[in-house]
Amino acid sequence: MNTKTLRKLEYDKIIKLLADHASSPGGRELCLDLVPSSSLPQIEKMQEETAAAFTRIVKKGMLSFSGCYPVEASLKRLEIGASLGSSELLSICKLLEAANRAKTFGRHETPDEEPDCLDEYFAHLEPITPLASDIRRCILEEDVIADEASSNLLKIRRSISQAGDKIHSTLNSMVNGSLRTYLQDSIITMRGDRYCLPVKAEYRSQVKGMIHDQSSTGSTLFIEPMAVVKLNNDLMELYAKEQEEIQVILARLSSEAAEYISEIRNDYTILTELDFIFARGSLALEWNASRPVFNEEGRIHIREGRHPLLDKQKVVPTTIRLGADFDLLIVTGPNTGGKTVSLKTTGLFTLMGQAGLHIPALDRSELGIFHEVYADIGDEQSIEQSLSTFSSHMTNIVSFLERVDERSLVLFDELGAGTDPTEGAALAIAILSSLHKRGIRTMATTHYSELKVFALTTAGVENACCEFDVETLRPTYHLLIGIPGKSNAFAISKKLGLSDAIIEEAKSHLSEQDESFEELLTDLEQSRRTIEQEQNEIRAYKEEIASLKEEIEKKQARLNEQRDRILRQANEKASQILREAKDYADETMKNFRKFGKENVSAAEMEKERERLRKKMEKTNSHLTLEKEKPRRQYKPSDFKLGTSVKVLSMNLTGTVRSLPDSKGVVDVQMGILRSKVPITDLDIIEEAASYTSKQTRKTSSGKMKMGKSLTVSPEINLIGKTTDEAVALLDKYLDDAYLAHINPVRVVHGKGTGALRAAVHNYLKRQKHVKSYRLGAFGEGDAGVTIVEFK
Secondary structure: OOHHHHHHOOHHHHHHHHHOOOOOHHHHHHHHOOOOOOOHHHHHHHHHHHHHHHHHHHHHOOOOOOOOOOOHHHHHHHHOOOOOOHHHHHHHHHHHHHHHHHHHHHOOOOOOOOOOOOHHHHHOOOOOHHHHHHHHHHEEEOOEEOHHHOHHHHHHHHHHHHHHHHHHHHHHHHHOOOOHHHEOOOOOEEEOOEEEEEEEHHHHHHOOEEEEEEOOOOOEEEEEEHHHHHHHHHHHHHHHHHHHHHHHHHHHHHHHHHOOHHHHHHHHHHHHHHHHHHHHHHHHHHHOOEOOEEEOOOOEEEEEEOOOOOOOOOOOOEEEEEOOOOOEEEEEOOOOOOHHHHHHHHHHHHHHHHOOOOEOOOOOOEEEOOOEEEEEOOOOOOOOOOHHHHHHHHHHHHHHHOOOOOOEEEEEOOOOOOOOHHHHHHHHHHHHHHHHHOOOEEEEEEOOHHHHHHHHHOOOEEEEEEEEEOOOOEEEEEEEEOOOOOOOHHHHHHHOOOOHHHHHHHHHOOOHHHHHHHHHHHHHHHHHHHHHHHHHHHHHHHHHHHHHHHHHHHHHHHHHHHHHHHHHHHHHHHHHHHHHHHHHHHHHHHHHHHHHHOOOOHHHHHHHHHHHHHHHHHHHHHHOOOOOOOOOOOOHHHOOOOOEEEEOOOOEEEEEOOOOOOOOEEEEEEOOEEEEEEHHHEEEOOOOOOOOOOOEEEOOOOOEEEOHHHHOOOEEEOOOOOHHHHHHHHHHHHHHHHHOOOOOEEEEOOOOOOHHHHHHHHHHHOOOOEEEEEEOOOOOOHHHEEEEEEO
């Protein structure tokens, strides 16, 4: 890819953002060196690695690569037999500890966990734990060697401590004894690793010893008394032995490390590569990006893509198609409408995808693989463009026009601008026509109406525009493919206060063909909005039907389950009754034979018969079905607005929405379902407290009892509910609030994925007693709350 295009499409800014996610110098360097590839296997490999890192970060968190510093210079010194310093050995130790962390992170927690392409990286890591532990045991920090590094070092340092104590003891006796009056201060100091005393200059002859230093004024001499000269010499010898022993320890550790040069070098390479991969995964997580699907036919289908360098709270997702039904897309519309953003998004996503990065768009977005991307995009736009600007653009276009082929993507921003409009339009059409005939995927933005006509009349060329709201004078940034853009100059001018007379005068200067073309564009725009509205309504109806179908299927499944359970229980009960009847019959026959053979009194026989009769009655009582209570017959006057009823034929509860007509039919709202039902198919549900417009009413005891209208809250919380449950609860609550004269009310649905909010808004659209609704402002709950106002 040419560096000029990478800069114009701001690919370098993306790479800098990627490098910020790397935690090692080597990983950051790999990020900064990343360039798009045109090899499909290489691209798919990198995309798979990014996806695997994304999944692992979501499951386990980010893997730290701290301590992974370059050690190649140290390894080369080891190869020639040199001994490393403590800081170099500590760097190798930190690298091995980072490898150990990564090795642990890479292990799967359960045997059935799905393997991924990163397993091979983790499997080849060699932490060399014994070497890392030995270095960490001997070297506490840079230039600090532990006493336990060797027994000899421990012995030497104990001797140093003892020698130091002896020197201090000798000097303390001098400071507190005969030399006290000769000293400037009663302290022991050091000069050049030698213990000395600060002696006044006039008493130099009174203190025997070696002068090592004097103060800046010359009033104080730092003298090493002769009594401690030998002790200081012995101490210096011990310090020298300590350094020799430290070098022996470092040489031993270096020798151990030299045995694993290839493993250490391999660990560093793998860790920097993993850091590079996890930086890509971390960036994808930050952007909520997805893995694109690639093809080699030059098809592009970006589904609701968001330019990553724009504020993600404000950027409007856009859908862009190119290369399937048409290979040339001409985007028109007013300035600041988002044309250049759409152009840059297409080019940047292509570069990012081919560099192994996920793109901030919906799943199943499709990108073609291009060997080159050529872009002619101005760094800044100006109302007055000079000839030099036109020349610079043409120079850039000429530079790549001969090099483009079928595997290239070409992007033009304001093609042909900066010169005479007629000539500029003709030149733009000629350039685009030449690219179109060669089958080169091209996307261009323009103001020229001639290019709109060219797109309308040429096969394989499509118009597009960035939607503009004339009412608010603001662009919506939605890219509408298949519709040419309007300039909206007259509408915008009128909205800004330009007089109708001037506007009509301007229209008179338009040719009849131009005016007809603008009217055609207006009709197309109106038709598009109507179709979009109808499609949204159809989509809502489909979702409602699917929801109802699912609910009915669930109810049918529950009914089938209940039926099977009842039949099973009935069969078991019948079997039990048959067994008991057989037992009764056997017992009766046995008694009959006994009473025939023995002389049993009539009283005893009657007593036994009575016992069996009671037992049979008890059994029969279990088989007797409870008599169904007669259903109350209702009159039309029994049904009021808001009456809670049960629809017998559908086994659903709902609320009366209209008074009975002449045929005794009322509208009943059952959740999201509204239906006309005869009153003969309804049962009124008696509630604990009926609705009343009065605030209070008296009871028989004379006390004031609050009506139900006072128990209705001005807010309902739907968080945690399914969309079906939420709509049913919201329906009942709005009835209560409306009858209780609570206005407005708050519906708390949370932010989440937005599904619950969408279901609430779809329901509110269809309610006739709802005047308006809006999302909460700052301090009211923001997008997690909807404020509903009744008529």
